[in-house]
Amino acid sequence: MFTQASYSVEDLLAFRKGIYTAGLTARADALFELSDALLTTPRPGSVVALSLAPAFRRQWSSVFDALSDGRMDRDAIRRHQLAFAPSDARPGWGVDHTLWSRPEARTSPDRGFYHHPTRVWGQKPIGIGHAYTTVGIVPEEEGSGFLPLDQRRISTEQTPVEAAAIQIKDLLEEGSYRPLVEGDSEYGCGRFVNALGDAAWDVLLRRRPNRVLYGEPGSYDGRGRPRKHGARFALSEDETWGEPDALWEGQDAAGTRMLVRLWEQGHFKEAADFPGTVILIEWPDAKGTRRDPRRLWLFWRGQDRPEFSQSAPLYGRRFPVEHFSRFEKQTFPWNKARMPDLEPCQRWTDLMGIASWQLWIARPLVQDIRLPWDRKPRKRVTPGQVPRVIGGLLAGIGTPARVPKPRGKSPGRRPGDNPDPRPRCPVVKKRKNRGKKEAKDTA
Numbered sequence: 001m002f003t004q005a006s007y008s009v010e011d012l013l014a015f016r017k018g019i020y021t022a023g024l025t026a027r028a029d030a031l032f033e034l035s036d037a038l039l040t041t042p043r044p045g046s047v048v049a050l051s052l053a054p055a056f057r058r059q060w061s062s063v064f065d066a067l068s069d070g071r072m073d074r075d076a077i078r079r080h081q082l083a084f085a086p087s088d089a090r091p092g093w094g095v096d097h098t099l100w101s102r103p104e105a106r107t108s109p110d111r112g113f114y115h116h117p118t119r120v121w122g123q124k125p126i127g128i129g130h131a132y133t134t135v136g137i138v139p140e141e142e143g144s145g146f147l148p149l150d151q152r153r154i155s156t157e158q159t160p161v162e163a164a165a166i167q168i169k170d171l172l173e174e175g176s177y178r179p180l181v182e183g184d185s186e187y188g189c190g191r192f193v194n195a196l197g198d199a200a201w202d203v204l205l206r207r208r209p210n211r212v213l214y215g216e217p218g219s220y221d222g223r224g225r226p227r228k229h230g231a232r233f234a235l236s237e238d239e240t241w242g243e244p245d246a247l248w249e250g251q252d253a254a255g256t257r258m259l260v261r262l263w264e265q266g267h268f269k270e271a272a273d274f275p276g277t278v279i280l281i282e283w284p285d286a287k288g289t290r291r292d293p294r295r296l297w298l299f300w301r302g303q304d305r306p307e308f309s310q311s312a313p314l315y316g317r318r319f320p321v322e323h324f325s326r327f328e329k330q331t332f333p334w335n336k337a338r339m340p341d342l343e344p345c346q347r348w349t350d351l352m353g354i355a356s357w358q359l360w361i362a363r364p365l366v367q368d369i370r371l372p373w374d375r376k377p378r379k380r381v382t383p384g385q386v387p388r389v390i391g392g393l394l395a396g397i398g399t400p401a402r403v404p405k406p407r408g409k410s411p412g413r414r415p416g417d418n419p420d421p422r423p424r425c426p427v428v429k430k431r432k433n434r435g436k437k438e439a440k441d442t443a
Contacts, residue, residue, distance in 0.1 A: 007361045015361055019354055020400040023077035023139055023295060026069035029401040030062045031351070036399060038332055038355045047337045047348070055110030055201065055394065058404045067337075067344040074350060078174060081357055085147065092138040092314075093179045094146065094321030095168065095187060097160040100335050100345075101130035107422040108340045111158040113429065127186050128427055130154075130342075133163045133386075134325065136172060138317045146324040147360055147385060148353040153203070153346060157423075157427040161187060165195035172199050178400060180204060182318035188299055190268025197274060202302025209235050209297055211267045215242075215279060228272040233263070235297050238278055248308035256287055260308040266299075268408050281312050283378040328352045332385055340422060359386045366393055 016032075024031050036055035044050055051060035083167075086093070094267045102108055116127025116378055136148035149171055154163040170182060180202045183192070188205035196203075207213075215230035234240045244261040252258045259282040267275040279298040286294045300306075305315050328334040332355065337348050366389045368381045 007364050009365060009393075009397060011084065012361050012365065012393075014359065015080070015358065017400050018080045018083075019077060022080060022355075023073055024416075025071040025073055027066045029404070030058055030066035030349075031070045031072070032068055032177075032399065032401045033057060033061060035351050036394060036401075037356050038351060039358060039387055040394065042387055043331060045336070047333055050333075055391075055399070061403075064339070064344075064394065065348050067339060068341070070347055072347055072350055074150075075174070077350070077354065078171075081147070081149065081353075082175065082251060084361065086139040091177060091179045093135055093149075093171075093181045094138050094316045094318040095133070095135050095164050095166070095181060095183045096314075096318075096321045096325065097131050097133040097154060097164070098325040098329075099127045100130045100132060103127070103128045105338070105340060106424050107127070109342065110427040111427050112423065113427065130345070131160065133160055133167055135164065135167050136321060136324065138355075139322050141313070141317060143380065143382070144320050144323040144327075145360055145363075146320040146326065146327075146356070148356055151349045151353060153342065153349075156430065161189065161192045162195065164193055168196060168201070169199065170212030172201060175332070178202060180302070180314075182315060184318070193268060193274050193276070193299075193301065195273035203276075203300070204306075204311075205237060205299045206315060207278075207297040207299055211235055211297075213268060213270070213299075215263075215267075216275070226406060229267075229269065232280065233266055234295050246308075250309055252283075252309065252312065256283055258283055258309070258312075260311060274301060279311055296377045308372075324356070327383065330355075331387065356383070359383050359390070362386055362390050362393055366390060383421050399411075 019035075020028060020032050031054045034050060037050035037053035040055050041050055041053045041333075048060050048063055048277070049054055050056055051058070051063050054144070099114045101116060102111060103110065111129055112131070113126055113128060114131045115125055117125050118127075128294075131154040132151050132153050134148055134151045136146050136150075139145045150167055152167060154160055164183075164187065172179075178200050181204070183205045185206045185208045188207040188211075192205070193203065212235070213233040215233055217227035217230045220226045227343060231242070232240055233242075245264045247260050250258060250261045261280045261282075264276045265275045266278040267273075277300040279300055281296040281298065283292075283294055286292045289293045296312060296315070298311060300311075332352055334349065334352050337345065337346070339345055360383065363381050363383070363386055366386060368385045369388050
């Protein structure tokens with residue numbers, strides 16, 4: 001395990017060599033050079049534009065050959081990444097999902113309707129495409145650094161909560177420590193807690209203020225089936241709260257007055273067997289806006305509950321996962337790929353993670369080149385600033401990829417070979433009453 005300041009050039013060399021030898025099993029040279037092109041090309045307009053990068057020594061057609069015919073051992077890559085993970089007594093894992101918008105990809109299968117915020121006035125916040133769930137390490141208490149451990153597509157048969165639970169289960173089997181999983185209000189539900197159960201994890205989730213939890217059921221009176229739920233605890237109805245089990249009043253790191261109350265042994269209706277602690281954080285002097293809320297509801301389950309004053313900052317550590325989603329769409333051309341098949345899209349997504357880890361390891365090894373319009377020098381180099389200078393570092397340490405061997409001009413398609421057009425795939429529509437309708441049809 002490493003701290004951010006302990007990475008060296010030898011560590012970067014070892015990371016790159018391990019990815020090349022163990023993680024890339026077919027078309028390794030083209031895939032590795034494509035990853036280097038990602039690191040050294042500022043905001044490319046398309047995927048094929050990466051073939052113009054000096055780090056990519058092959059022809060432009062090798063970009064798509066690598067993504068369509070290449071192979072990657074995702075488990076080996078993840079194990080190698082964990083070996084270079086930063087050290088932390090309580091590693092934080094951020095979880096979130098994002099949309100790869102593909103409304104015109106009519107030949108791409110399993111597209112669905114997903115929430116997608118838009119700034120165009122009058123349009124509904126709905127997008128068509130593929131959703132991907134992301135789980136990764138938040139390596140520092142402050143800053144936007146994020147190290148993705150796993151990104152995978154959410155099928156239309158799954159919800160983001162179900163896909164994230166499966167994803168975290170797979171990651172917990174490979175890790176040797178107890179992470180703290182932090183999620184927003186979409187994951188603050190009983191289905192998520194119930195799906196993971198007694199796994200070796202701690203969880204801190206935000207709760208929407210219109211939700212309802214339940215207390216302990218109390219002792220069994222010997223009549224009928226034992227109760228699972230106790231008194232109703234509606235977050236929007238303060239008369240149902242009762243007296244808190246603990247109370248703390250003080251100031252946060254910014255000097256703002258803060259009040260923290262908590263209630264033990266609260267549980268979701270769908271996860272009665274897995275109770276936790278309901279935490280209410282209040283800022284009486286706040287404006288009550290989205291950026292400056294007066295209340296924050298959290299649900300905690302795990303070991304070594306954080307201090308009262310650290311509950312809100314600890315939840316705030318999850319926001320780098322949202323910064324990463326924006327980073328891979330704006331700095332990396334993740335959502336600019338136009339590949340109809342799902343496997344090349346997954347391969348392209350995995351390259352985003354490999355490149356992001358190299359940016360993190362290289363961050364203490366470079367000095368930022370400040371642009372004339374930058375407001376002021378920063379205390380630390382951000383992940384978005386590393387690509388400005390990482391090209392010189394990579395040129396100095398070299399690449400394990402082999403030099404391409406010219407093989408002449410391809411003969412192209414055989415005369416008379418006219419393949420059929422790709423079949424059109426309809427957009428999958430989800431219905432809330434699908435289960436009731438199927439039950440009625442089979443009755």
